[in-house]
Amino acid sequence: MTAWIKAALFLLCFAVLGGVVASVMWFKVHVFEKGAEAKDELEEIRKVKVAPHDFSPRLFSEAVTALADKDQEGARAKLVEILQFHREGSHGDAALRLLGELNMDQLMSADASLGKRSIEVASGQSVNSIARQNQCTFHYIVRVNGLTNPAALQPHDRLWVCPLDFKVVVRLDASRLYLMRDDKFFKVYDLLAVRRPPGMRVPVRTKVTDKKVYINGRQVMLSSESYHQAEKAVDFGNSLSLRSVSEGEDVPERSFGVFMRESDVDELMTVLRVGNRVEINP
Incomplete structure (x- = not known):
């Protein structure tokens, strides 16, 4: 009788031990391994960059509508929102340029x-x-x-x-000139060509050192009656200046500078003054 009891107890313990082992294996397969797989999947999901929705077309349309309604501040708010939150959107660059035009129009208006x-x-x-x-x-x-x-x-x-405390930032890689005011964007211009003096390294920090007007190659006063028909140049020092050139026109040899459309140079001649800061970046 004792032997049978011992055998029964042995079988019972063996069955319990087998159940424990089976439970451990079940948890390993269905809980731990599945949990690890789920964690790996979650990490993969986190790596996927979901592109934010592009609200720039709607905001740009609202800005244009505000301008049509002569609501300049409303238009400005929409354009600034695009540049702050949707700069890489489809209308980001258009918003930048329109805001620049709006800024310049306001600067040139006879109001406060x-x-x-x-x-x-x-x-x-x-x-x-x-x-x-x-x-x-x-x-x-x-x-x-x-x-x-x-x-x-x-x-x-x-x-x-109006105090014209501007800073000029030239981005050679983007072929653009940014006009900044109080270190904030004011307007952007396209560069048609850049020719640096030999040995000039960038970045360069300098200032507007002079503004010149030429009639038939002869320098005249800025207040000359022939100013509007004259060739204009804004000197940046370092043998570098801002000059105009027609699109497609070759830059004259030994002419060093930043070359832009004539209308853009005329505008910058109006708002830049000697002493304004200039940065030329790669």
């Missing part, structure tokens, strides 16, 4: 936007002296105030002025 203020002309003042005193340029004052004869300025006349 973008830091402009109205001053009263004092006795003995000229457009040049007012420009120097208010950190702007002769041609900016002439253009914004619609002066047809700057020499006829009279005491007590009122003029709009």
